[in-house]
Amino acid sequence: MTIDVPEHIATLIPYSPGKPVEELERELGITNVVKLASNENPFGPSPKAMEAVRRAVSQVHRYPDGGSYHLHQALAERHGLAPEHFLIGNGSNEVIVDIINTYMRADRRPADRGVTGEYAFLVFRLAVQSRGCTPVMVPFRDYRHDPKALLAAVDEQTRFVYVDNPNNPCGTFLRAEELDALIAALPEHCWLLLDEAYFEYVDDPRYPDGVRYVRDGRRVIVLRTFSKVFGLAGLRVGYAIADPELLSYVNRVRDPFNVNMLAQIGACAACTDTEHLERCRLGTAAGKAWLASRLGELGVDFLPTVTNFYLIRVGHGGAVYEALLREGVIVRPMGGFGLPEHIRVTIGTQEENARFMGALRRVLKRA
Numbered sequence: 001m002t003i004d005v006p007e008h009i010a011t012l013i014p015y016s017p018g019k020p021v022e023e024l025e026r027e028l029g030i031t032n033v034v035k036l037a038s039n040e041n042p043f044g045p046s047p048k049a050m051e052a053v054r055r056a057v058s059q060v061h062r063y064p065d066g067g068s069y070h071l072h073q074a075l076a077e078r079h080g081l082a083p084e085h086f087l088i089g090n091g092s093n094e095v096i097v098d099i100i101n102t103y104m105r106a107d108r109r110p111a112d113r114g115v116t117g118e119y120a121f122l123v124f125r126l127a128v129q130s131r132g133c134t135p136v137m138v139p140f141r142d143y144r145h146d147p148k149a150l151l152a153a154v155d156e157q158t159r160f161v162y163v164d165n166p167n168n169p170c171g172t173f174l175r176a177e178e179l180d181a182l183i184a185a186l187p188e189h190c191w192l193l194l195d196e197a198y199f200e201y202v203d204d205p206r207y208p209d210g211v212r213y214v215r216d217g218r219r220v221i222v223l224r225t226f227s228k229v230f231g232l233a234g235l236r237v238g239y240a241i242a243d244p245e246l247l248s249y250v251n252r253v254r255d256p257f258n259v260n261m262l263a264q265i266g267a268c269a270a271c272t273d274t275e276h277l278e279r280c281r282l283g284t285a286a287g288k289a290w291l292a293s294r295l296g297e298l299g300v301d302f303l304p305t306v307t308n309f310y311l312i313r314v315g316h317g318g319a320v321y322e323a324l325l326r327e328g329v330i331v332r333p334m335g336g337f338g339l340p341e342h343i344r345v346t347i348g349t350q351e352e353n354a355r356f357m358g359a360l361r362r363v364l365k366r367a
């Protein structure tokens, strides 16, 4: 049997997610594995979201609301925009893919291009390639997106520039004046996809709120998610904030029931739980400070971060990842991001952070 696969699909290297806890527990025959690999919220979902989801379970024999009406209303209120400014997806990943599938064309010669930085979140690059279009990666400068290099790579075929701000995995960000200049210089045929998955964690006053650009009618699509500080990664809810007409075409492409019923209900309830959000933010800030001091004592190189994760240079990232697995701690090796000397660790609960530091100390001592 021969299967005719397009070249751009055959050469696609799939996204490799963090190893699941259950898988490692099965492999090691233990029950206390710590997962700090996917930048989830270690403090769990909002109790209000859990209660709302519990109450809704008896209705799951029905299809969800295909238009996510109540969640549109909740987001409109949260951001002070009309409901038409939002497109909600099965995680912001799906939103990225739907936007690319709507607007990027492989039938032009040369095919459309999507420009981003070399260490940007991988999903953009994969989505562009899956579409049969051309991803273009430009170098980072000092572990940050380089606006000048991004702009220099934009040509007639470039439909999108993707910036994850802050960046995963470096935990760095572009300041307001840097983004302002980048947006002002983008040509008419090109949009900035501004992924703000970690927005709620950032407390640096130099960090820009991308929604401002949408309000001002700039060529910017902002992406946010309920997977990080909102603690709903398992439900899968993310969204775009952008010009209503631009989103109306993406709306034609998306799966009609892309956001499941429990996800819509959980996300609506999470929006109202500002106390939980604040508790999680403070818990992560405390963990961040604690880890920074312990990593400093250990003498390893790590980047300051505005997010809920650290990028740490350990020498051989893959080997340290494997050794940490044997200690029951799952982090993320960064070879797939082009950073083979690094691991990325999510800031966990105090207990999880202590487990990680203990294990890292032992592993590095043995190395």
Ligand SMILES: Cc1ncc(COP(=O)(O)O)c(C=O)c1O
Pocket: 038, 039, 090, 091, 092, 093, 094, 121, 164, 167, 168, 195, 197, 224, 225, 226, 227, 233, 236, 237, 238
């Ligand atoms: C920059 C960035 N964007 C998007 C996502 C994925 O978000 P979602 O769970 O909403 O698909 C992640 C998750 O790690 C991320 O780091």
